[in-house]
Amino acid sequence: MADVGGAQLEMPGMPRRLFPATPSKLAAFGDCPRRYRHAYLDRPTPAKGPAWAHNSVGSAVHAALRSWWELPLPGRTPAAARQLLYGVWSTAGFRDTEQSERWRARAAGWLTDYVTGLDPADEPVGTERQVAATTERLALSGRVDRIDQRGDELVVVDYKTGRSVCTDDEARGSPALAAYVLGVRRTLRRPCSRVELHHLPSGTVAAFEHTDRSLANHVRRAEDVAADIAAATAALDGGADRDEAFPAAPGRQCGWCDFRPSCAPGRAATASRDTWSFLPEDPPAPT
Known part of the structure; x- marks a missing residue:
């Protein structure tokens, strides 16, 4: 059974192989197939732009x-x-x-x-903990910022430092947080449903309690993306043009894409951003 860029080609009579996926890997393809190709398939990996x-x-x-x-x-x-x-x-x-x-x-x-605001003695179950789970088509894995014990259940905690205050809808809609819940359940064999986004700049917490239905919806979407990745990778292996198999998705996001230097459509789509432009306005100098 051949392994092509993370997509396994099935042989007749053999069980389906699981697609190895992380939240960042699936998000890269969902945002732009060309960016996925640059990050996970092209070797050597194209040069990236500056740090942010x-x-x-x-x-x-x-x-x-x-x-x-x-x-x-x-x-x-x-x-x-x-x-x-x-x-x-x-x-x-x-x-x-x-x-x-x-x-x-x-x-x-x-x-x-x-x-x-933390109790130093309230020891987390894990920090930067690698977790993993399988679905019918995926081998999911990811690294959780923190796993807390709350009563009889575990809670996934994700730290955020962006300019926008996090919302409960973001916690509900995050594919990464849903994957972490599945991973915590499978890896630690403990109940886990709650996810929290701890936004340090505002001191706020956004949260959501996952259900079997909400998790199933996330799994379905993740498996759909994985199927698209496998199809594009198989087409590439079959001789398809690299840019046609993994087309660029030009837009505003091209202004800050890591692979902008290697992507002509991205450079044509929008001007590059200053590497500090995603910070809010500068705070006053400390006194």
Whole structure:
């Protein structure tokens, strides 16, 4: 049985092979098949564009929170969280050093407020935990920011640092969060239905309680995307033109696509964005 770019070709009489999928992999194809091809099939992988400041912010906050929970209990203080953030901070994507330093101070404030509201002794079941599950057609896997114990059930917690306050509808509609629920159930063998988006800039929490029906809807959509990926990959293996098998989907998103340098349709669709343009307006300089 051949494996072509993650899509297994079935032989007569053999059971169906599962498509290995992550939320980011499925989202890449759903957003733009060309971007999926560049990220997962083309070798060598095409050169990417520059780093983005908002990703630097998010990565630093996530890393600091993971490390904070790894500290011995007496060390889990707001001051420690700030120091952990400072230690992993990257200037990549910022306009200049001054902008980076202002945003580091702002992110440190978010982090201080957030961990002040946590019980350091309320040990998570997992942080940055890899989970996996299978469906009729998929082998799903993903990494959960945090898994909490609430009574008899586990809760999926996802940290957010974007400019927009998260909503309950976003929690309900997130394919990634639904995949994490399935993964937690299968990997940890514990009940899990609730997902939460913890938006550190606003200090708010958006949540949703999944049902078997809501999860089934997410699985159906994920399997449909996986089927489209398999069909496009099989066409490519059969000699189809690479750009026709995986067409570009030009739009505003091309202004910040990582593979913009390698995609003529994307460059023609819209102007490139400044690498700090997804940050809200600069905060006042700290006094």
